[in-house]
Amino acid sequence: MSDPNSIVFMVDDDPLVRDSVADLLHSAGFEVRTFGSATEFVQSKRPDLSACLILDVELPGLSGPDLQAELAHSGVEMPIIFLTGHGDIPMSVRAMKRGAVEFLTKPFRKQELLDAVQEALRRDSEGRLERSETSALRARLGTLTPREHQVLALVVTGLLNKQIAGQLGTTEETIKVHRGRVMSKMGAGSLAVLVRMAEKLKISAEPGILPK
Amino acid sequence: MDLQPGDAAEEIKRLQRCINDLVSLFSLPAMWSGGEPSQIVHSLLDALLRMLQLDLVYVRLRESGGRAPIEMVRFAQSQGQTAQGHEIGEVFKHWLGADPQEWPPVIRNPIGGRDISILPLGLGLRGEIGEIVVGSERADFPRQTERLILSVAANQASIGLQGARFLSEQKHVATELDRRVAQRTAELAAANEELRQEIADRKRAEEAFRRVEREARSIVDSALDAVVAMDSDGFITDWNKQAEEIFGWPRSEALGRRMSETIIPLQHRLSHERGLQRFFKTGEGPVLNNRIEITALRRDGDEFPVELTITPLKSGDSWTFSSFVRDISERRRAEEKLRESELKLRNTQAELAHVNRVMTMGELTASIAHEVNQPLSAIIASGDSCRAWLSNDPPNLDKARAAASRIIQAATQASEIVQRLRALFKKTTSMTAAVDMNAVIEDTISLVHHETELKKIFLRTELHAGVPSVSGDRVQLQQVILNLTMNGIESIAGQDHEPKRLMIRSMLSNTGELLVSVEDTGLGFEAEHADRLFAPFFTTKPQGIGMGLPICRSIIEAHGGRLWAAKNEPRGAVFHFALPVTAPTE
Numbered sequence: 001m002s003d004p005n006s007i008v009f010m011v012d013d014d015p016l017v018r019d020s021v022a023d024l025l026h027s028a029g030f031e032v033r034t035f036g037s038a039t040e041f042v043q044s045k046r047p048d049l050s051a052c053l054i055l056d057v058e059l060p061g062l063s064g065p066d067l068q069a070e071l072a073h074s075g076v077e078m079p080i081i082f083l084t085g086h087g088d089i090p091m092s093v094r095a096m097k098r099g100a101v102e103f104l105t106k107p108f109r110k111q112e113l114l115d116a117v118q119e120a121l122r123r124d125s126e127g128r129l130e131r132s133e134t135s136a137l138r139a140r141l142g143t144l145t146p147r148e149h150q151v152l153a154l155v156v157t158g159l160l161n162k163q164i165a166g167q168l169g170t171t172e173e174t175i176k177v178h179r180g181r182v183m184s185k186m187g188a189g190s191l192a193v194l195v196r197m198a199e200k201l202k203i204s205a206e207p208g209i210l211p212k
Numbered sequence: 213m214d215l216q217p218g219d220a221a222e223e224i225k226r227l228q229r230c231i232n233d234l235v236s237l238f239s240l241p242a243m244w245s246g247g248e249p250s251q252i253v254h255s256l257l258d259a260l261l262r263m264l265q266l267d268l269v270y271v272r273l274r275e276s277g278g279r280a281p282i283e284m285v286r287f288a289q290s291q292g293q294t295a296q297g298h299e300i301g302e303v304f305k306h307w308l309g310a311d312p313q314e315w316p317p318v319i320r321n322p323i324g325g326r327d328i329s330i331l332p333l334g335l336g337l338r339g340e341i342g343e344i345v346v347g348s349e350r351a352d353f354p355r356q357t358e359r360l361i362l363s364v365a366a367n368q369a370s371i372g373l374q375g376a377r378f379l380s381e382q383k384h385v386a387t388e389l390d391r392r393v394a395q396r397t398a399e400l401a402a403a404n405e406e407l408r409q410e411i412a413d414r415k416r417a418e419e420a421f422r423r424v425e426r427e428a429r430s431i432v433d434s435a436l437d438a439v440v441a442m443d444s445d446g447f448i449t450d451w452n453k454q455a456e457e458i459f460g461w462p463r464s465e466a467l468g469r470r471m472s473e474t475i476i477p478l479q480h481r482l483s484h485e486r487g488l489q490r491f492f493k494t495g496e497g498p499v500l501n502n503r504i505e506i507t508a509l510r511r512d513g514d515e516f517p518v519e520l521t522i523t524p525l526k527s528g529d530s531w532t533f534s535s536f537v538r539d540i541s542e543r544r545r546a547e548e549k550l551r552e553s554e555l556k557l558r559n560t561q562a563e564l565a566h567v568n569r570v571m572t573m574g575e576l577t578a579s580i581a582h583e584v585n586q587p588l589s590a591i592i593a594s595g596d597s598c599r600a601w602l603s604n605d606p607p608n609l610d611k612a613r614a615a616a617s618r619i620i621q622a623a624t625q626a627s628e629i630v631q632r633l634r635a636l637f638k639k640t641t642s643m644t645a646a647v648d649m650n651a652v653i654e655d656t657i658s659l660v661h662h663e664t665e666l667k668k669i670f671l672r673t674e675l676h677a678g679v680p681s682v683s684g685d686r687v688q689l690q691q692v693i694l695n696l697t698m699n700g701i702e703s704i705a706g707q708d709h710e711p712k713r714l715m716i717r718s719m720l721s722n723t724g725e726l727l728v729s730v731e732d733t734g735l736g737f738e739a740e741h742a743d744r745l746f747a748p749f750f751t752t753k754p755q756g757i758g759m760g761l762p763i764c765r766s767i768i769e770a771h772g773g774r775l776w777a778a779k780n781e782p783r784g785a786v787f788h789f790a791l792p793v794t795a796p797t798e
Contacts, residue, residue: 014586016622020593023615027600058665083589085582085662109587110596191265 004031006121007049011035011067012083017106021054021083021113028114030081038062042070050128052101052120053061054113057084057091065091068098076126083108137197138185148185151178154186155191226317233263237361237368242542246379248271250282252372257286257402260365264358266348267328272308273335273342276377282342303477304345307332312339317514319347320441329353330752341373440602442471458518460511470635475537479508479518491524492531499526508537516541560768566764569636569691578660580633587626594618632659635687636694646681646794647689649726652714656693660701667705669712676719681724683794684771690769692775696730696787703734709783725773725790732746733784737777745777764789 008030012018015036022032035041049126053071057064068080079101082092086192092103101123102116144152147168154164161175188194222531236259244252253271260269273282283297294734301308307315310630312332321329328347331354335341344366348354354362413729432439433453441450451466459466459475466474470479491497524531573580598615601608626713632655653675664671682689699718715731737745746765761775764787768775773791780786 003276014590015623016590016618017586017593020597020615020618020622022589023611023618024593024597024600027597031237058662063665085578085585085589106585107592110593113593174477 005049006125007031007034007047007051008117008121009033009039009041009046010080011052011059011064012054013037013042013059013150014056016085022174024110025117027176028062030117035086038064038070041067047197050121051164052079052081052117052124052127054081054117057082058093059148065095066099066149068095068100077124077131079123079127081113081116082119092152102165122198134200137186137201139199141203143181143185148178151175152186152198153193155179155182156195156203213648216650222427226357228787233361234364236263237364240365240368241372243456245371245375247376249279249373249376249380250284253282253284254378256365256372257284257368260346260362260587261286261288264348265350266346266347266739268300268330268345268347270297270345270347271306271335271342272297272301272304272338272345273373276341279380309339309344312343315345331359333360333362335370335373336503337370341370344369348627361449368597370461391587401409426730435536435537435677438539439538440471440475440535442533442535444492444532446470446485448474449512450533450534455537458510459508476507477507477515480507497522497524505540505633508539517544519524526579541544564721564762565688565691568695568760569687572691572760573636574635575698576659576663578666579659581657582662583629584626587622587629590622591619591626594622636690638687639760643685643687644683645686647684647726648677649718649791650675650677652686652690653718654692656690656697656717659694660697663698663701664714667701667712669701669704669714671714674715674717674719676717679718680793682726682791684791685767688767689771692764692789693730695764699760699787700730700732700734700785703736703785704732706735709733720793724793727788727790727791729788731780731784731785731786733780736779736783739779742777746775 010018010022010025010032012034013036018034024033033044033046035044038055039062040080041053042062053133055064055067059067062100064082071078072082074075080095080099081101082095082103083106084091085102085106092163095103100127101120102112104112107114141149150168151164154167159167161179162172165172165175183189183194186194186197188197220687226387229438240255240259243255250361254275255612257269257271260266267286267290269286271282271284275281281729283301285295285297285300287295303319311582315332316331317329326349328349329351330345330347333346334342335418344362345360346354406628432450435452435454438455438458439450439452440455441447443449448466448469448471451461451463453463455466456462459467461474469540472484476484481503487499491500499520501524503519506518507515508520510516512582519540521536523534523536526532594615598612598619601612657671657673662669663669691717697714700714704714706773713733715729717729717731719727721727746761765775768789768791771791773789775787775789778786778788
């Protein structure tokens, strides 16, 4: 039912709720770790597994939404499922905009929670995968020379070799050679693949070298 | 004695003179009649000096009838003497009072230095009146004729003085009699005057008494109370106008009737008789001299409430019982009305308080939902997991059991919350019990803590552990804490200052009162609003109706306490209230 390489974190100050929800997830086969406060969670050492966070909105001290902002700020991309005793619409909209997976109002149905958890873990797996792809690409990008980097940036904007040569003040032949090296170093079989890679790496042409 | 012819003529002349003198002497008492002894002595002395050739005549009258002794002396012109009677008396003092026989015939003239022959003569039969002493420097003194004249003079003087003495005594007696008569007359007159005065006084007193009686009667008649008097036998002896009006019996008919049958309802007559008997036996009566409320009977059979005071008065051997009776039907009706309007007021206040509670609870919906949803979600989640553990193959009974325990725990928690809330939502009538204010504060905090968390308000309490309980209505007191706390929260949430702090304290004052304060760092209030804060409909909140604080104040005052506001430093407001405690601290 669930991935043994995943873990569900939960932050709720009410021990009864915490234990009940954890037990429910446990009975559904999830690995669960609970925390009594946002701070406790922030300070914990978490295993590097596919994970999601079930977060109570109303927490003493650092609240649920506060923790969400804090995690985003420190680059922790963990899908969050919010739980609240009394959720109002503006609050849930804000949470969802900031990337929450689900906003559940207590008391919630078992299936709602399990669906949300599964969705969150799926997203996290995806994210992790994507993050690992991106980091591989970034490694490849690191092998390009500055000139090749320049050529890459212009190629993905759709310019012809001749136009690129004109912009960089060199010959079309030279650009052809650079372009071939870029394709092979990046492992891109086609221009379309190279363009997607550039998008992921958020590469854009330097101002001034873009076509008018 | 040899008589010569020449001598004979002389002798005859002398005798003639002597006879004349004797005649004069015999006429003296007639002259003296009615005279004073001193006048008698005067004229005697003058006559003797005139008749005889004497150098000294001294008279001493003994004291008599309260008169002082009189001493008088006359000297012959030739002597040129002015000595006083008592000085001469001093010379004769050895012999005065003695028998004339014992006097020496000659003594040295006390005034002249030459010897004089003296002749003492007693006045009265045994000299009891006094003495006359005559003296002359002549050696032949006294001659026989002189002796005769002197003894006659002494006799005449005795008679005169006796008469004078008698007269004087008579006069004295008459004067005394007059005096006594006058005194007695005066006494009688005084007594008479006194009597007249007494009679007048008595008349006045009687007049005053009659007036007082008339006034008393008119007071009794015009009294607001019916005045009814009863004798020992239970018969009516007095009955004023008011009694006529109240009971419907005219005085003429009421007098002489049995009191109990006239104004006491049938059901009370027996106890009235018993009370009367007991009073005669023991002298005690619980209704006597006390203001009591009781039912009385009108002539038409109508029974009505009266206020009654009975005063027993003893006159001689018998007793009179005066009763002051006031018809209090009107008062009863007014009291009833007052009670009704008070009840209405109380109901209105209770309703208002209830509305205020419900409104406050409305503001707390989020917190309340949170409070209730927490255990509910635990129940549902644990129910699901319990089922899941039971469906396992084999079932995990330990886990299922633990889940069931959590369900029970959470359900209990939920029921407690509902219990607490229900009291606040219910329209309860006031119930007085011992209230632990610290527990009330804790309960209230459990309602609002969610609110303070949402609004990032740091809620803290400093509850004195030893505060004694207060007597009051728990729901109402919780409402006060809730209102003050919610006011504080709203005030703090309305501004951006840090820190956002709400502090609730309880303590025991020096005067033994329980003090509670709710202190916020919110907007505070303007000094000029301090009084208006507690006025109805004064509000600074857009949705407020301005009844929260007036309700709080009326609740606290109904508990015998005080509620007031002060500025908090450096910002915000503090609301304090003080309540009397039920029992002293140990």
